Amino acid sequence: IRQGNVCLMRLDQFSVDCExxxxxxxxxxxxxxxxxxxxxxxxxxxxxxxxxxxxxxxxCNQGGDECALQAILxxxxxxxxLEGIDTLTGETFREMIAVDRNMDGVINExxxxxxxxxxxxxxxxxxxFSCANLLAALCRTQGIPICGQQSGGGSCNLQYLALADGLxxxxxxxxxxxxxNGVDIDGGVQVDLASTDATEILSWFHxxxxx
Numbered sequence: 311i312r313q314g315n316v317c318l319m320r321l322d323q324f325s326v327d328c329e330x331x332x333x334x335x336x337x338x339x340x341x342x343x344x345x346x347x348x349x350x351x352x353x354x355x356x357x358x359x360x361x362x363x364x365x366x367x368x369x370c371n372q373g374g375d376e377c378a379l380q381a382i383l384x385x386x387x388x389x390x391x392l393e394g395i396d397t398l399t400g401e402t403f404r405e406m407i408a409v410d411r412n413m414d415g416v417i418n419e420x421x422x423x424x425x426x427x428x429x430x431x432x433x434x435x436x437x438x439f440s441c442a443n444l445l446a447a448l449c450r451t452q453g454i455p456i457c458g459q460q461s462g463g464g465s466c467n468l469q470y471l472a473l474a475d476g477l478x479x480x481x482x483x484x485x486x487x488x489x490x491n492g493v494d495i496d497g498g499v500q501v502d503l504a505s506t507d508a509t510e511i512l513s514w515f516h517x518x519x520x521x
Contacts, residue, residue: 312361313512315361315363315516316362316363316365316512316516317361317364317365318365319348320370321344321348321371322371324373324376324442325375326375326381327342327343327346330346331345334346334413340413344375345378345382348381348385351364352426356426356427361428362428363428363429363430363515364428364431365430366431366432367432368434368435368442368446369438369458369459370435371439371441372439372440372442372462373443373464374441376444377407381409382445383448388422388424390406392404392405392444392487393405393488393492394485394486395488396485397466397485397486398484402488402492408421411424412424431454431456431457431518432449433456434446434457434458434460434499434501435462436460436462439462439464442462443461443463443464443498443499444495447461447489447499448489450489451490455515456499456500456501457502457505457514460499460501461498463497463498465487465494465496466484466485466486466487467483467486468482502514502518
């Protein structure tokens with residue numbers, strides 16, 4: 311969706327097509343998963359000098375693959391480190407990964423050089439949960455503006471269990487993601503502008519988007 315020099319990109323989930331990326335690096339086409347869509351869209355927008363601001367719409371995003379989140383965060387900001395705490399022991403942890411930001415199949419010094427002539431922003435709602443909540447929290451630490459409603463929260467990794475009768479269940483684990491050296495985001499991330507009016511939000515982004 312485009313209005314003037316602002317484009318809205320809707321992300322309803324975070325997904326990674328692992329087999330698709332293997333095929334891409336073997337000479338095939340880029341996968342149409344979340345990471346592939348974001349990269350291709352940013353490349354197209356970056357080549358269009360009339361587009362200045364890209365807003366990620368996470369209003370219907372209830373989470374997904376953490377690796378997809380890290381790749382998108384890296385593409386946007388160059389940083390993809392995550393932190394968290396073990397709620398049973400109190401021990402903290404940090405996750406660091408390297409992202410092939412230019413998608414050439416090699417992790418090297420060319421990746422940090424990737425940059426966009428674009429400003430970024432987010433729109434969240436009370437349905438923006440789990441990884442969507444985490445992306446909002448991480449973007450806030452990078453100074454990226456957020457509009458909409460406070461995100462829906464959720465900060466624990468998932469774990470899968472099998473019961474004695476063979477039933478498999480999914481539940482929150484003891485590992486909780488945090489930001490800024492321990493700040494709890496389980497209750498959601500506040501917005502810079504609380505509004506559900508599209509015209510008001512777009513106008514606000516025109517004034518406050520961060521490069």
